[in-house]
Amino acid sequence: xxxxxxxxxxxxxxxxxxxxxxxxxxxxxxxxxxxxxxxxxxxxxxxxxxxxxxxxxxxxxxxxxxxxxxxxxxxxxxxxxxxxxxxxxxxxxxxxxxxxxxxxxxxxxxxxxxxxxxxxxxxxxxxxxxxxxxxxxxxxxxxxxxxxxxxxxxxxxxxxxxxxxxxxxxxxxxxxxxxxxxxxxxxxxxxxxxxxxxxxxxxxxxxxxxxxxxxxxxxxxxxxxxxxxxxxxxxxxxxxxxxxxxxxxxxxxxxxxxxxxxxxxxxxxxxxxxxxxxxxxxxxxxxxxxxxxxxxxxxxxxxxxxxxxxxxxxxxxxxxx
Amino acid sequence: xxxxxxxxxxxxxxxxxxxxxxxxxxxxxxxxxxxxxxxxxxxxxxxxxxxxxxxxxxxxxxxxxxxxxxxxxxxxxxxxxxxxxxxxxxxxxxxxxxxxxxxxxxxxxxxxxxxxxxxxxxxxxxxxxxxxxxxxxxxxxxxxxxxxxxxxxxxxxxxxxxxxxxxxxxxxxxxxxxxxxxxxxxxxxxxxxxxxxxxxxxxxxxxxxxxxxxxxxxxxxxxxxxxxxxxxxxxxxxxxxxxxxxxxxxxxxxxxxxxxxxxxxxxxxxxxxxxxxxxxxxxxxxxxxxxxxxxxxxxxxxxxxxxxxxxxxxxxxxxxxxxxxxxxxxxxxxxxxxxxxxxxxxxxxxxxxxxxxxxxxxxxxxxxxxxxxxxxxxxxxxxxxxxxxxxxxxxxxxxxxxxxxxxxxxxxxxxxxxxxxxxxx
Numbered sequence: 169x170x171x172x173x174x175x176x177x178x179x180x181x182x183x184x185x186x187x188x189x190x191x192x193x194x195x196x197x198x199x200x201x202x203x204x205x206x207x208x209x210x211x212x213x214x215x216x217x218x219x220x221x222x223x224x225x226x227x228x229x230x231x232x233x234x235x236x237x238x239x240x241x242x243x244x245x246x247x248x249x250x251x252x253x254x255x256x257x258x259x260x261x262x263x264x265x266x267x268x269x270x271x272x273x274x275x276x277x278x279x280x281x282x283x284x285x286x287x288x289x290x291x292x293x294x295x296x297x298x299x300x301x302x303x304x305x306x307x308x309x310x311x312x313x314x315x316x317x318x319x320x321x322x323x324x325x326x327x328x329x330x331x332x333x334x335x336x337x338x339x340x341x342x343x344x345x346x347x348x349x350x351x352x353x354x355x356x357x358x359x360x361x362x363x364x365x366x367x368x369x370x371x372x373x374x375x376x377x378x379x380x381x382x383x384x385x386x387x388x389x390x391x392x393x394x395x396x397x398x399x400x401x402x403x404x405x406x407x408x409x410x411x412x413x414x415x416x417x418x419x420x421x422x423x424x425x426x427x428x429x430x431x432x433x434x435x436x437x438x439x440x441x442x443x444x445x446x447x448x449x450x451x452x453x454x455x456x457x458x459x460x461x462x463x464x465x466x467x468x469x470x471x472x473x474x475x476x477x478x479x480x481x482x483x484x485x486x487x488x489x
Numbered sequence: 490x491x492x493x494x495x496x497x498x499x500x501x502x503x504x505x506x507x508x509x510x511x512x513x514x515x516x517x518x519x520x521x522x523x524x525x526x527x528x529x530x531x532x533x534x535x536x537x538x539x540x541x542x543x544x545x546x547x548x549x550x551x552x553x554x555x556x557x558x559x560x561x562x563x564x565x566x567x568x569x570x571x572x573x574x575x576x577x578x579x580x581x582x583x584x585x586x587x588x589x590x591x592x593x594x595x596x597x598x599x600x601x602x603x604x605x606x607x608x609x610x611x612x613x614x615x616x617x618x619x620x621x622x623x624x625x626x627x628x629x630x631x632x633x634x635x636x637x638x639x640x641x642x643x644x645x646x647x648x649x650x651x652x653x654x655x656x657x658x659x660x661x662x663x664x665x666x667x668x669x670x671x672x673x674x675x676x677x678x679x680x681x682x683x684x685x686x687x688x689x690x691x692x693x694x695x696x697x698x699x700x701x702x703x704x705x706x707x708x709x710x711x712x713x714x715x716x717x718x719x720x721x722x723x724x725x726x727x728x729x730x731x732x733x734x735x736x737x738x739x740x741x742x743x744x745x746x747x748x749x750x751x752x753x754x755x756x757x758x759x760x761x762x763x764x765x766x767x768x769x770x771x772x773x774x775x776x777x778x779x780x781x782x783x784x785x786x787x788x789x790x791x792x793x794x795x796x797x798x799x800x801x802x803x804x805x806x807x808x809x810x811x812x813x814x815x816x817x818x819x820x821x822x823x824x825x826x827x828x829x830x831x832x833x834x835x836x837x838x839x840x841x842x843x844x845x846x847x848x849x850x851x852x853x854x855x856x857x858x859x860x861x862x863x864x865x866x867x868x869x870x871x872x873x874x875x876x877x878x879x880x881x882x883x884x885x886x887x888x889x890x891x892x893x894x895x896x897x898x899x900x901x902x903x904x905x906x907x908x909x910x911x912x913x914x
Contacts, residue, residue: 185690262803262806262807263807263808264806264807282808284808284809284810284811285691285692285693285808285809285810286691286692286693286761286762286808286809286810289761289762290808290809304692305693305808306692306693306694307691307692307693308692342692345690345692368684368689370684370685370688370689371689373686373689374686374689374690
């Protein structure tokens with residue numbers, strides 16, 4: 169895509185919160201086209217040709233980083249991965265110094281994941297390139313919400329007036345926050361399902377309905393979105409045990425039968441089979457769209473980087489003029 | 490040496506009055522308060538106040554001056570200049586320095602530094618336990634002899650209730666005032682915000698406002714046991730107020746303060762992770778803010794302080810969770826407090842009751858009032874002058890103010906300590 173974006177006005181993609189519904193739709197429309205491209209034998213486009221993309225991951229990630237890397241390479245960018253855990257942060261360098269150092273190498277796209285909420289926002293203020301948030305603390309993970317939205321739109325034919333259940337560890341999940349904001353902006357009904365220790369009441373103020381009984385919450389939903397339960401939260405602190413959690417909040421055939429017959433099952437991965445989701449449901453190609461989510465991930469990231477690069481070029485041209 | 494202030498709008502918090510008149514000062518003390526139509530006495534020096542406000546200088550409990558240890562953040566000299574420019578005539582310093590002020594020797598060091606460098610009165614507090622570690626009490630008697638006006642472990646809560654109850658019992662026998670930070674320590678571990686919609690949206694680790702009430706409830710129970718004199722440094726939530734009021738009604742020797750930041754800002758001011766708004770305890774909801782303002786008006790909360798906490802740029806230029814807490818406030822305390830006056834929430838005598846009279850009373854000082862015999866610690870200010878705050882013009886070494894670039898109304902024109910002018914704009 170080389171024409172200027174029609175609606176997308178952002179310099180960075182820091183979260184879903186600042187996006188207008190039309191901007192979201194524009195990203196998804198473009199991602200649809202890239203999803204088609206990705207299914208061709210010849211997968212190359214040149215939207216990012218000549219640009220440098222740096223992936224800075226201050227927190228472990230395999231899938232998201234690989235997805236961003238592939239998205240950049242398919243669009244012709246020079247992609248560099250920096251494993252920040254092993255680098256100068258350990259030597260006491262501050263986030264800002266790292267950002268400034270990197271900025272001096274003139275990257276065009278900076279993909280950042282950081283364990284602290286707001287860290288990517290802070291970094292974006294100190295560099296002059298487009299920054300993409302690949303997950304900051306418990307705050308946002310915008311590309312995950314966008315790829316989930318695209319997956320839903322392709323499976324359901326629309327992205328509004330759906331009943332969507334998000335289940336599991338909502339409190340610690342940036343995926344849940346971004347999804348809640350995005351799906352809310354697109355006018356869906358959202359239910360949050362989980363034990364009250366993992367689904368605090370404040371979420372009701374975002375317009376979501378909260379259920380601590382999963383069977384009640386899954387009644388007639390169109391989409392069941394499962395979240396990963398982090399290992400460190402499994403014992404004692406938030407839930408009594410893994411097996412009790414699976415019994416009450418794990419998605420199995422019995423519980424899924426309460427949803428609409430054509431309801432789809434989603435999971436951002438990596439899955440804990442037998443903890444939050446039954447293995448056979450995850451593999452059921454009629455219900456599970458988990459593989460499509462991964463596929464759409466690359467397409468959505470291509471679209472987001474393409475649109476940001478368009479705005480970046482326009483900004484630089486305006487500065488030069 | 491006589492000094493006559495004429496045509497002043499006299500703010501007398503003791504009488505609760507706001508009237509036009511004149512004030513005569515001799516040898517550093519107030520010797521006459523005259524009505525507007527009284528004949529003017531002879532004086533060597535005249536200050537024509539031109540209808541501006543003359544109030545007792547502010548007594549600010551809980552100011553952090555970073556000597557010893559972190560002089561690059563704030564020194565007695567810069568803090569003294571900031572205090573004078575802010576109308577603060579008595580600074581009551583915190584002992585949370587590096588190392589903590591927990592021995593008579595370190596206390597003497599800071600007293601000496603203050604005398605040499607600061608143009609305003611400086612009264613030091615000392616730690617309540619050694620190293621502020623909550624294990625062994627300090628030499629309360631020796632420290633009082635050396636000039637400690639109160640004892641506090643500042644924002645560290647003494648978790649061991651046995652240690653705290655013994656320290657309170659011992660402090661009572663010495664007639665010492667203990668200042669504490671009411672907060673349930675485990676519940677508030679790692680918190681950077683107050684739990685609610687905003688912290689949920691921002692994904693910040695948060696503490697329930699209930700943690701403050703739980704901390705206060707424990708301390709009140711200990712006061713019933715020990716009968717000690719106790720001051721809560723900051724009460725910032727609506728839920729803690731009924732407990733505080735009950736404790737006062739029951740006759741316990743308890744007073745409470747709040748910070749100017751909690752009176753004039755709320756959690757939404759943090760916006761996109763602005764670390765200059767990270768304070769301890771974290772900023773609260775608007776409902777809490779208004780409840781605390783009302784408590785200052787009704788007198789349930791006694792004291793407003795700046796909770797001046799200098800932090801350098803490096804400790805604030807970090808992701809919100811990692812950034813240091815605290816904001817400077819000596820110079821902005823009065824202009825920020827005047828926001829409450831301009832919003833018709835508090836009148837000027839009430840503000841100065843909380844900023845000057847009550848803290849002076851609590852510490853047993855004779856300042857903080859406009860009465861004959863009181864020291865002539867005075868602030869002359871125009872409550873209406875508008876200005877935009879530029880943090881780089883602050884006199885503190887650290888400029889971490891949340892009011893940067895904000896519109897303020899009202900500023901200090903001159904400050905007098907014992908009748909001597911220490912600041913003039």
